[in-house]
Amino acid sequence: MSNRSLSATSEGIEAAKKVLASKGWTQEYLAGEVGLSSRQSIWKFLSGRPVSRPIFKEICFKLNLDWENIAGLPDAVPLVANSQGTPHSLEVSELVSVMRSRVQNAITTQCSVLQSSFELTQPPLEKIYTKTSFYLQPNYQRWLEVSDLESSFAQFDSFRLSKPYSNTVFDRELLSKQDKLVILGKPGAGKTTFLQYLALQCNQGKYRQDLIPCFIQLRSEWMEDNEQVINLEKYLIDYGKNCGLSHQQITILLEAGKFLLLLDGLDEVPQQYREILCQNIQLFFQDFYHNSIIITSRSSAQKFHFKGFNYVEIADFDYNKIKYFAQQWFIVTSNTKAEGKKKARQFLEQLNSPENEAIRELAVTPILLNLLCSVFKERAKFPRQRAKLYEAGLDILLQRWDCSRGIKRDDFYHDLPLVDKRKLLSKIAAATFSERRYFFEGREIQEIIEDYLCNFCNFKEDIESLWLTSEAILKSIEIQHGVLVERAKDVYSFSHLTFQEYFTARHILASDSQSLENKLINLAEKITDDSWQEVILLTVNMLPKADNFLLKIKDVIDNVAEQNIKLQHCLKFLNEKVESMNLPYQKSAVRAFYFTLFNHRDFNLALSLDSQFAYQNKLSKEIKLDSSLARGFIDSLNLVKYPNIKHFLSLCLSLEIEQKFKLEPDFLEEFRNLKSQLPDLEQGKEKIISWWKTQGQEWVETFRTLLINHRKICYDWQLREQEKALWNQFYNSNVFLVKCLQGEGNISSTVKKEIESTLLLPRTII
Structure with missing residues (x-):
């Protein structure tokens, strides 16, 4: 705001809106009447934000309103004489109290609503404000190598990028120790929200009630003042005049350090003015260093070093x-x-x-x-x-x-069409993700950018200019979008692994028809690699027709099964078991259920194929019987490994099936005989455990033979660790394939039915 700015009171805003409604004018029409090229100043006028005095007066004139009444200009705070009889302002504390009361409405209007670029109506900021945490050392100051970051993130179960590192503090803890801050953060991290919340808290006396809050959007004030860099001292003098305080009284408050200056969006001021602005802020600080000053900026945009300020960075939400x-x-x-x-x-x-x-x-x-x-x-x-x-x-x-905030960047990257920006990000994502690189040095990205500029943007400059341009583009991507972020000094990653995966899928789909076919074949072959599954899922979502791609994935999964003869035999016996049963379920779901039963896995695949498996107690008695017997068999295996009375009691309960199910005579006879061999509970704990140690293994093998002969379950495949891994791979890949089928990809019902009906079948039957 310049020294000529004014703000409308809430009563003034209401009066202006009534006149607009009675005349049937829109904001755009009023802007034209006033001689403005856009409605931004009209919007600011109607939202109680500062507007330059000439424009403010002209708006009121067009609406036939008294501009002084609309601005609510108060009477000046009187001067009094001090004990020596010379003019002096009121006591500092009284001046603070007067000014705080007179800025209250303006602060509430400026700061009470959460900013949004996609919702017209947002909830009150204070209702949803969430405690902000800060890194005491900004990322770009950390001297770490790519390998350091990879090892620290590898400690987590899955390699996602949004993992916190230690050494963070909460907002109030930070503010209790420091009041000269530069707060850095990526776009959308909550920098403006934090300053707005702080202004509201101060306004309500919940934080530093001895200070006068002053929330300044640096970009808006630069635009309001005819693209001139803000002079903070003049701004505050005018700020005080609008509250009825004199130049002298504001100077007294400044010298006493009674302002809480919240300077938002340093990065949003055009580059050519930013350095001058930073110098002005630094000079102001040197003259009035007792005041509290908090500045926000996007991380990579902040090159000027403010002396006497601490730099922190907003942490991601946990x-x-x-x-x-x-x-x-x-x-x-x-x-x-x-x-x-x-x-x-x-x-x-x-x-x-x-x-x-x-x-x-x-x-x-x-x-x-x-x-x-x-x-x-x-x-x-x-x-x-x-x-x-x-x-x-x-x-x-x-x-x-x-x-949404009227920010216009002025650089080569900003002038690139959006489609070229997406292509460039896709190229960076694909080049790094295909090599499993989630962190990369700046020079590696610059080389990709250089290649893109030469091949797609017809860039004809010399090598040095090319390198400098690629460096500027890398920084612009980080500053303007936050899609790439600096995790340590000159070490970058995508802000979210999700975005790297998304752009990798886009890069594949942007290929010409011949290349696309080959790339989809290569992508299908990565189905067993968990790190590629999100890329595959996104590709299925975005393909105009995904049938052939999904059939190729199915073929790759079946090839996995073909690598292991034991798995082929298992699938063969599994199919024979299911075909011998007459059940009202999808056969593929029943196969999935029994494959799970054999290998102690979850029931997700069966449930995905047939929702009836969500209700275990309502399944057919035949399936319930096999489930009970499998549970008993697992209990017996546990007893052999870890003989104790708890496992024995669990086994006894699992084997109580004669009253629940109608058993075949031959099976019933052998089953009763087997149960009779178990030690009696009355023999005592020591004898029971001793029996399991000496005779338990033989009993379990007899139980297994009974289940194989009569129920065709519980085969002992004697898998080595490598084979277990392959079986898991096979099962998990089938689960993921069904997830792809049931997404919103463009898949024909014929292909979907074909794939689902042939899941978990041996190659010889498909």
């Missing part, structure tokens, strides 16, 4: 913060508190499911968590076609977040 934000968001946006709590519980349950790990990774960034909540709200579930969700998140980062 699970507790995600949980709190989601609970508050749904409660505030729902009709009732009970409905909001229910929706939040559903949201968190689905977010935490293993199949949504890639979606969950996005939730660590506040702006993307806000998007996830908005997407989930209507249907109480996430879209099955993930590509649409990721595209929405990228749309916010790549264009809408800056556009």
